[in-house]
Amino acid sequence: MLDIPKIERFTQMTQVDPQNDLGFLSLGKALMDGDEFRQAIPPLMTAIKLNPALSAAYLLLGEAQRKVGDPEGAVLTLQKGYRVAQEKGDLMPRNRMASLLQELGSNPPEEKAVELTPELIAAGNIKCRRCGRVGPKMKERPFSGALGEEIHESVCNPCFQLWIRQGTKVINELRLNLTEVNAQEVYDGHMKEFLGIK
Numbered sequence: 001m002l003d004i005p006k007i008e009r010f011t012q013m014t015q016v017d018p019q020n021d022l023g024f025l026s027l028g029k030a031l032m033d034g035d036e037f038r039q040a041i042p043p044l045m046t047a048i049k050l051n052p053a054l055s056a057a058y059l060l061l062g063e064a065q066r067k068v069g070d071p072e073g074a075v076l077t078l079q080k081g082y083r084v085a086q087e088k089g090d091l092m093p094r095n096r097m098a099s100l101l102q103e104l105g106s107n108p109p110e111e112k113a114v115e116l117t118p119e120l121i122a123a124g125n126i127k128c129r130r131c132g133r134v135g136p137k138m139k140e141r142p143f144s145g146a147l148g149e150e151i152h153e154s155v156c157n158p159c160f161q162l163w164i165r166q167g168t169k170v171i172n173e174l175r176l177n178l179t180e181v182n183a184q185e186v187y188d189g190h191m192k193e194f195l196g197i198k
């Protein structure tokens with residue numbers, strides 16, 4: 001469904017502040033939700049121009065290009081976006097772009113996979129279970145207990161920092177009071193899911 005008031009609001013936002021990458025992204029998304037794929041393309045391209053690290057914009061743009069019958073354009077966009085998402089550790093858009101690329105008969109760009117060798121482990125490296133990259137361990141265990149230990153052994157610092165931000169959102173949006181056992185369990189559940197811990 002085309003949400004006209006929403007589209008007007010985001011259009012106005014981009015007119016007031018032409019540097020607002022998220023405004024252009026939201027406008028493109030609202031147009032896509034209304035199946036206006038052709039119209040969605042220019043604002044999404046602008047969002048990427050303003051912020052080339054905005055992985056969600058590549059995903060939407062690739063989808064829009066596919067819908068309007070431009071598979072070559074879609075593949076180019078998605079390959080670029082895949083690299084951006086990989087670099088930032090944005091797992092969800094990265095995986096969705098990979099499957100879109102496969103549907104388009106293409107493959108995600110080759111990654112130079114670094115394997116975790118005994119030498120790298122001895123030098124204090126881990127392979128992160130969220131982003132899959134090999135990198136240095138966090139300096140300290142992020143919190144006490146078995147879960148803190150497990151995270152220290154298997155999650156990189158950039159991914160844990162992303163979780164801190166996400167965790168704050170979880171607390172606010174679900175109105176969790178972490179002094180309650182129940183709330184702590186909900187919080188831990190979200191953390192495990194975010195970090196890819198079973």
Ligand SMILES: [Zn+2]
Binds near residue numbers: 130
């Ligand atoms: Zn990571």
